[in-house]
Amino acid sequence: MLTSRVPAAVDALVAVLRAAPGLADVTVVDGPPAVNLTDRRLLFVGWQPGGETAVSLTQTFNSAGARTRDEAFQIAGYIEARTGDKDMQATRSKAFAILGEIETALRATNDSPDAPTLGGAVLWAHLTAGDLSQAQAEGSVAGLAFTVTCQARI
Known part of the structure; x- marks a missing residue:
């Protein structure tokens, strides 16, 4: 019996992002x-600096009779953009450009109508949160922790 859609969703999210043009x-x-x-442009799925949790999940019964369950979960992620100079604005823009590509990869289009379902792994997935950090260390660094929230039925 299937107990969670988390493994399939994380695998699908990694695949979707690796395939995104x-x-x-x-x-x-x-x-x-x-x-x-x-590398100067990195995207981590299932990890954030200082975080212990890759994915957090909750499950509840879908309806009376306990035949199916609803599962909600949040996949942690982290973007890191680096440049060799002190131009923080450019580095921050690069981090948010990557975030924009994640959002685009999760949106339904004519070419990819099942994108929000991660290829059927979940009912839907979408970008729901982000936290920006910035530093100057051998050039500028912008880190952007983000969350992809998913809903599934098991």
């Missing part, structure tokens, strides 16, 4: 970094 020059990482990555 607007993210072709962004390194999409499944989970936390395993090595010291030097």
